Structures are given as structure tokens and as C-alpha cells.
Amino acid sequence: MQTLDVIVHAISLASATSRSYELRAVDGALPPFDAGAHIDVHLGPSLVRQYSLCNSPRESGRYLICVRREDAGRGGSRTLHRDITVGRRLRISPPRNHFPLVTAQQHVLVAGGIGITPLLSMAEALAARGATFVLHHYTSSTEESPLLERLQVSAFAERTTVHHSDQGDTIRTGLPTELLTPAPDTAVYVCGPDGFMTHVVAETTAAGWQPGQIHTERFAPKARTAAGDEIATESTAEFSAEFTVRIASTGIGYPVPADRTIADVLTANGVEVELSCEQGICGACLTPVLAGEPDHRDEIQTPDERAADNQITICCSRARTPELLLGL
Ligand code: FES
Incomplete structure (x- = not known):
């Protein structure tokens, strides 16, 4: 690496x-x-x-x-x-980006707490190119607002709204005005604690925004059951059964038991893989899939990338087919 x-x-x-x-x-x-x-x-x-x-x-x-x-x-x-x-x-490591700005006429940036960090870089980039955007930052109080002074003197201070829950202004009392009605050619970016993100995504989806318009980055994986399904969703236990990963360059297949990750099995067998977070949130272990259907359990691929089924995070994802052929 x-x-x-x-x-x-x-x-x-x-x-x-x-x-x-x-x-x-x-x-x-x-x-x-x-x-x-x-x-x-x-x-x-x-x-x-x-x-x-x-x-x-x-x-x-x-x-x-x-x-x-x-x-x-x-x-x-x-x-x-x-x-x-x-x-x-x-x-x-060198920088990696799984949360890029997309092409859109307008951008709405919504941060919770320390989730301001990638959105601040995005706001800098959008301001520099003269793009149309607003930034909302939700924090508990003035004292607990990361980078507040920098926001206040930034070139986009007038397009920034900081909300403090100790003043009764939280994401749970209502979405930012710009998100109440879906707007065409508008991209929404959300970053923050899990509960915050889940709420924003659920509410914007309920308001009629399309999944492809909402871009997220998580700092930790969603809570999952031992079977790997997100808590409060239907069981996907059948997808946790043993399967085989086959390495395209050698033709060798390795069984992956229900209680081990693909990365564990490959590492134990001397196959060199790149790992970092081991939680499905950084993308370091994304590996090409040449055949078979992954059961994606990461938090970094977009819905379109998941649907393409041509790469897999081997630190946490599994298989929906008896075998996966990996481009290693
Ligand atoms: S090691 Fe970070 S996504 Fe797999």
C-alpha cells in the first residue's frame, strides 16, 4: 500500500x-x-x-x-x-475520494457535527468555481461547532446557516427550506453521525427527492445484525452462507465460511490485498468482480455502482451466488 x-x-x-x-x-x-x-x-x-x-x-x-x-x-x-x-x-495514504462533487446546477450541503469536514472542502471548491449552493451545519451548541470561526469568515458565510440544538434548532424540527420540495438538477450531500444521516435521507426521500440526487458519506458503518442486514430491515441470513471466492490470475478457489470475511480468507492464504478501515467505509479494498453477484455491505458505493456489481469491498461484503470470480 x-x-x-x-x-x-x-x-x-x-x-x-x-x-x-x-x-x-x-x-x-x-x-x-x-x-x-x-x-x-x-x-x-x-x-x-x-x-x-x-x-x-x-x-x-x-x-x-x-x-x-x-x-x-x-x-x-x-x-x-x-x-x-x-x-x-x-x-x-494518498487521498481517496468516494464522495465527489457531481455535476448539477445547484448543490445543497447538509452536515451534522464533525460531518462538516468533507462538506467544507466541497463548499470551498463550489465557491471557487462560482457554483450555486447552500451549506447547513447542525451542531449541539456554539462551543461544539467544529470550524465555526472558519465558516463565519469564509467566502460563503452568507450561504451558510449554522443550527444549534441547544437553541431548539435541530434537523428533527424540520428539513432546511431548500430540501422541503425536490428540485431538478440539484445535488444533495449529507455527512454526519449515523442517526443524523439516516433521518436526513429518510426525510428527503419522503419529500420526493430521487436516490440518485442524495450523496452521503458515513464515518462508521450502519448498525447491522450478525447476519449482516441493517438493523430494522428484513433478515438476509440466507446470504451469509458459505461461498467460494476464485482468484482469476491463479484459478484457485477459497471457501469463505459464514463467520469470516473474504479479506480474512485471502490474507490467510497468502493472497495480497489492500485493507484500511475494514468496515466498508474507506474503499481501500475495492476489488474487481468478473463473475458472480456480490452482496454489498459497504457504505461507500453509490446505488449505481452497487447495481453494476463489478467491484466488491472484500473487508465486509459477501456473495449472493455460490461463487465470486475476483479480478486479482
Ligand atoms: S478496507 Fe475500507 S472499505 Fe474495505
Whole structure:
């Protein structure tokens, strides 16, 4: 897996519980990125976390990430807040983007909490190209609004509305005006905690927006039962049965038991695969599918990409057919 060495150039407080980290290349230049991209940050031998880049894609010399400390999280944000200081070297991946801006006449950006990070980069990009857009940011309070000062002095401050739930203004009291009625040639982007996103997607869909107009990025996979179905949906237990993955380059097939992932099985058999989040949210393990039908359980592919059935996240997805032929 290709990685880059960067140095932590600056750290600043972005809210009561969030910090911004400015990363610069140790040698040479950083690869360019598009709005919506994220990087893997290697924080320890088995501690790799994904963070969206929140600066303008037009800035070529630095990557900016903003991280909220999650005391009940899996340890990445605690490590960053506790151990990472200015001058520290870090290993990161080149930027990847599964949440790109699409071509549309208007854009509506809806962020919950720290979900502002990719949307802020998008707003910078849209403002730079003179596009028509609005940004709504939902947070609990002024103190807990990540990057609020930056939003307030941005070139798009007048197109930004910040909502605070401690003032009774939450997504549950009503969608932003721009989302009450579906508009043609308008793209909606949503990023935030799972419950927030589920609510926004359900309400916009109920309002008549088409699934292809709503673009999302999750920070964690949706809750699933042991069988792999999203909680509160019908059981898909039959899809968790054992199946075989066959490697096109060698012709060798490997059985994947119900309690192991494709990536587990391939790694155990010496097949080299690329992994990062292992939760279906980063796209590092997307692998071509040449035959067979995947049972997609990731959060990064669009409905159209899923329907094409020509790639699979091998860290979490399974098969709907007895065999999958992988382009490895
Ligand atoms: S490793 Fe991140 S989607 Fe599979």
C-alpha cells in the first residue's frame, strides 16, 4: 500500500472537543485532491483511521483534517488528541475520494457535527468555481461547532446557516427550506453521525427527492445484525452462507465460511490485498468482480455502482451466488 510521510505543521482548536491538524510533506509535494477526499492516518501498528480533508482543494502545500475527540470511540481520536504534537511525523495514504462533487446546477450541503469536514472542502471548491449552493451545519451548541470561526469568515458565510440544538434548532424540527420540495438538477450531500444521516435521507426521500440526487458519506458503518442486514430491515441470513471466492490470475478457489470475511480468507492464504478501515467505509479494498453477484455491505458505493456489481469491498461484503470470480 502506497503511503506518504508528512509532518504535523500546526494544531489548532476547532471547537471545545475538536482540533485541526495541518499536515505538510516531509519531502517534495503532496498529491492533489478533490473535494470530498479522505486520507488514512497511521497512528499505530494496527491503528489506521480515515479523516476527510477539509481545506480547499486549490491549496497544494498542505492537508487539513479536523478530528473530534470521541471518548467512547475506537481510540483513533483519543490517540490523535493525546499523543500527536506539532513536529510529529505521520504516515498517511494518498487521498481517496468516494464522495465527489457531481455535476448539477445547484448543490445543497447538509452536515451534522464533525460531518462538516468533507462538506467544507466541497463548499470551498463550489465557491471557487462560482457554483450555486447552500451549506447547513447542525451542531449541539456554539462551543461544539467544529470550524465555526472558519465558516463565519469564509467566502460563503452568507450561504451558510449554522443550527444549534441547544437553541431548539435541530434537523428533527424540520428539513432546511431548500430540501422541503425536490428540485431538478440539484445535488444533495449529507455527512454526519449515523442517526443524523439516516433521518436526513429518510426525510428527503419522503419529500420526493430521487436516490440518485442524495450523496452521503458515513464515518462508521450502519448498525447491522450478525447476519449482516441493517438493523430494522428484513433478515438476509440466507446470504451469509458459505461461498467460494476464485482468484482469476491463479484459478484457485477459497471457501469463505459464514463467520469470516473474504479479506480474512485471502490474507490467510497468502493472497495480497489492500485493507484500511475494514468496515466498508474507506474503499481501500475495492476489488474487481468478473463473475458472480456480490452482496454489498459497504457504505461507500453509490446505488449505481452497487447495481453494476463489478467491484466488491472484500473487508465486509459477501456473495449472493455460490461463487465470486475476483479480478486479482
Ligand atoms: S478496507 Fe475500507 S472499505 Fe474495505
